[in-house]
Ligand code: KMH
């Protein structure tokens with residue numbers, strides 16, 4: 726089994742400071758959260774840009790500042806979001822790919838997302854895939870339901886994506902596949918041979934889905950984007966706290982933790998930075 730790659734989804738687009746005062750917003754806060762998460766065992770940080778008032782933005786300049794601040798102090802893999810926030814246009818969401826980050830998310834379908842719709846038309850998905858190939862960006866195929874795995878396979882058949890892919894299996898978004906281990910097992914069974922995968926459980930599904938992923942040979946994503954609680958009724962005080970628990974669990978279960986260099990090899994990032 727490969728060493729465990731832990732992704733810290735630091736802030737997301739939708740979580741507010743009212744929900745959790747610990748969500749990093751500014752590039753400085755995001756960089757500090759990235760460093761702390763890396764020290765706790767994360768080898769990838771998934772980041773969303775925010776404006777000073779906390780609202781989500783896909784402004785390239787904000788992403789540039791986030792990447793530069795993290796790069797200056799850490800070799801953790803910086804994965805930017807092309808999902809942005811519900812309601813953003815595809816044009817604004819895709820802009821960040823031109824920065825040629827090491828890694829970016831690529832969602833391969835449309836899904837209800839809480840009260841909104843996370844819209845990903847086929848032509849937009851193909852355009853983002855083309856842009857990622859052009860700029861040498863490793864996509865993380867982010868799927869919220871099993872049909873999105875089938876869609877990724879069609880993109881492979883059509884020459885838009887190449888195997889092996891790295892997937893992020895997200896379970897528990899209201900409107901998408903529920904956060905149950907049997908659904909995780911089914912999603913894993915549908916992946917093309919040779920692909921790697923991370924599992925992200927949303928809300929109370931975070932800990933059981935992460936534990937199952939450790940045991941099944943997958944990788945784990947935790948963080949305040951997906952879940953603001955450490956335990957019932959007790960907010961997580963930081964992303965690092967959530968990452969540290971996964972690192973402890975993995976060690977107890979006999980799974981070593983990948984550092985950033987090892988994570989690059991595992992998820993298929995070669996020759997950078
Ligand atoms: N904020 C969600 C609507 C991604 O980062 O690529 C989409 C999302 C996925 O967070």
Ligand code: ZN
Pocket residue numbers: 734737738771773806808950
């Ligand atoms: Zn995200």
